[in-house]
Amino acid sequence: xxxxxxxxxxxxxxxxxxxxxxxxxxxxxxxxxxxxxxxxxxxxxxxxxxxxxxxxxxxxxxxxxxxxxxxxxxxxxxxxxxxxxxxxxxxxxxxxxxxxxxxxxxxxxxxxxxxxxxxxxxxx
Amino acid sequence: xxxxxxxxxxxxxxxxxxxxxxxxxxxxxxxxxxxxxxxxxxxxxxxxxxxxxxxxxxxxxxxxxxxxxxxxxxxxxxxxxxxxxxxxxxxxxxxxxxxxxxxxxxxxxxxxxxxxxxxxxxxxxxxxxxxxxxxxxxxxxxxxxxxxxxxxxxxxxxxxxxxxxxxxxxxxx
Numbered sequence: 031x032x033x034x035x036x037x038x039x040x041x042x043x044x045x046x047x048x049x050x051x052x053x054x055x056x057x058x059x060x061x062x063x064x065x066x067x068x069x070x071x072x073x074x075x076x077x078x079x080x081x082x083x084x085x086x087x088x089x090x091x092x093x094x095x096x097x098x099x100x101x102x103x104x105x106x107x108x109x110x111x112x113x114x115x116x117x118x119x120x121x122x123x124x125x126x127x128x129x130x131x132x133x134x135x136x137x138x139x140x141x142x143x144x145x146x147x148x149x150x151x152x153x154x
Numbered sequence: 155x156x157x158x159x160x161x162x163x164x165x166x167x168x169x170x171x172x173x174x175x176x177x178x179x180x181x182x183x184x185x186x187x188x189x190x191x192x193x194x195x196x197x198x199x200x201x202x203x204x205x206x207x208x209x210x211x212x213x214x215x216x217x218x219x220x221x222x223x224x225x226x227x228x229x230x231x232x233x234x235x236x237x238x239x240x241x242x243x244x245x246x247x248x249x250x251x252x253x254x255x256x257x258x259x260x261x262x263x264x265x266x267x268x269x270x271x272x273x274x275x276x277x278x279x280x281x282x283x284x285x286x287x288x289x290x291x292x293x294x295x296x297x298x299x300x301x302x303x304x305x306x307x308x309x310x311x312x313x314x315x316x317x318x319x320x321x322x323x324x325x326x327x
Binding site (some may be wrong): 078081087 | 259
């Protein structure tokens with residue numbers, strides 16, 4: 031089991047091409063922890079904005095009558111991938127991991143697999 | 155100041171358009187008087203006056219605990235939030251929001267609005283002395299003050315009645 035800081039560190043260090051990562055509470059839109067990012071990329075702004083993304087998707091699924099759970103959401107930009115992974119179980123309800131990848135340096139399938147493993151090991 | 159008030163009101167309207175869960179927004183000066191307001195269904199003068207009082211208390215709390223000048227004040231009731239952000243010399247922006255608001259976004263937008271309104275307030279204060287000396291002579295502030303004191307009692311009673319239901323009060327500075 032890894033705590034928030036360890037999990038964020040591991041995501042940033044072990045996932046190829048990762049440039050920023052955050053653990054976000056989407057009931058409030060605030061980040062419980064952030065790592066990486068830069069002056070021009072404020073992870074707290076990303077946390078608030080992507081909370082709206084997650085909430086919108088959940089509302090849409092509710093309107094469509096879909097019963098499944100969101101596992102992850104992928105947003106692909108021209109030079110970046112943004113991966114949102116919702117945390118399930120063990121008091122992690124209402125949280126998601128947000129990962130920013132440099133598209134040129136990353137392997138999307140591997141990153142997704144590694145993020146799933148980090149999520150499974152995370153104890154909030 | 156009138157031009158500044160229009161600009162502040164414009165800023166509050168933009169803020170409400172950007173964050174749909176906002177139910178009201180107002181800017182108040184250091185004396186707890188309304189500079190601009192967009193708070194349908196809520197008495198802006200009462201909110202401004204209470205904001206002034208609460209702000210003074212919160213600033214004292216921040217100071218006593220060594221947290222420096224007050225930056226913001228967040229009150230959460232059962233049905234939503236009241237968030238106050240410092241906006242330059244004594245002025246504040248107070249936002250009312252539904253409970254389901256994205257608090258992260260509320261803070262981001264509230265801080266930005268605070269900074270922009272601070273600029274507007276400061277530039278209005280820096281205007282030629284003519285307008286400043288005129289301002290106290292205007293009947294409008296006096297009326298606002300009178301209205302505030304006359305309404306202060308029922309508001310206090312309401313505040314006292316709802317106070318125990320407020321789930322959480324935090325002060326950030």
